[in-house]
Amino acid sequence: MEAITALGPQDEVPGLPSPAMAGPGAGSLSFGRMVSEGLQALDTQLKTSQADLQHLALGEAQNLHEVMIRLEESRIALQLALQVRNRVLEAYQDVMKMQV
């Protein structure tokens, strides 16, 4: 049990501002903020590729390959977000199934 509690402080994601600095109860908030920021970045990327497609349809696109490359980039970003969502959902369900 002590070994587990000793592990406790290490469950923060390195490279992020520590929750203690962001105020009380910010540990859960910062994860939510991380997710929403990631979603926002994804949304921006998807909107950019949508605008690219509109330019293409209007015949204003400068070159085709950059439109296609941005489409692929946003596809990969969307897939990554989906995978993250799947992992988070799996973890949530595992926790909910836990017998306490």
Add this chain to the structure above:
Amino acid sequence: MDYGRIFALSAAGMQLERTRLEVAAMNLAYAHSPQHPSNPGYQPLRVVSRAAFAGLVETGEVAPPIGSVEAAPVAVRLVQEPGHPLADEQGFVAYPGVDPATEMVSLMTALRSYEANVAALNTARALALKTLEIGRGG
């Protein structure tokens, strides 16, 4: 994203090959337009690549000016066409010194090279999507 670098590199390569195609198309389009004897007229163009692809690897951004289009010092092609409105006193009409064989070869080179860039990009994309399958359906 680290795949962005590969995408940027391939995009730069595609841009260069597209410029090459444009220049070859321009040369071919001008191949049979006679020039006025007093005018210097059209000089066949060629693409000189001054790409800094290594910089792209570092920064991961697409730098649009990759090659420069320069006029090739080729003499005009004189064709004996007496009676042509643009013929000189000896009956010669000056055409730009475009070599169709050279242009066809550069078209094919541009096409193959573009395809190679697309192949590299597709490989990077397949790699990225394959990476996202890690841990799926254990």
